[in-house]
Amino acid sequence: MQGDTRGTQPQSAQETLPRAVRVAVVRHERAEGGDHLDLFVGPRGAAIDAPVARSWRLPLEAWTSEGLAAGRFAAIPTPAHRAEYLDLRHPRELSEGRGLVVPLAAGDGDAAVDGTLNALGCTLRFSLDGGGNPVVEIANHLPRSTCP
Secondary structure, three states, rough: OOOEEEEEOOOOOOOOOOEEEEEOOOEEOOOOOOOEEEEEEEOOOOOOOOOOOOEEEEEEEEEEEEOOOEEEEEEEEEEEEEEHHHHOOOOOOOOHHHHHHEEEEEEEEEEOOOOOOOOOEEEEEEEEEOOOEEEEEEEOEEEEEEEE
């Protein structure tokens, strides 16, 4: 049995990201606190066990049958995960009753100095709402046929 997959807590949603990134979205079912999406962002080519995949919890509404939904969504930072979450290919039952993760989409992307990501046919911008809570704004910039 593998242990906890998480590393240290990211400082903020705007923390500097590497320029060349790998991005993945999974549906986390039967999780403490309810079903949600996990968004993972980490450096391309990282060692599979390296806890370098920054992650955020997103509401299920951030995903549609066509991929990431356009809009502004709560983006709760969670501890970094092992790089293997950037390339999950099959559903995985997590240890210690933490639920099931189902991969939805993954791909390479680019991060700008301001933390804006271009990946999965979308632009993702992290910021804070008026109450100081982290959010992600998702804009689809490619034809829907190219989104996951």
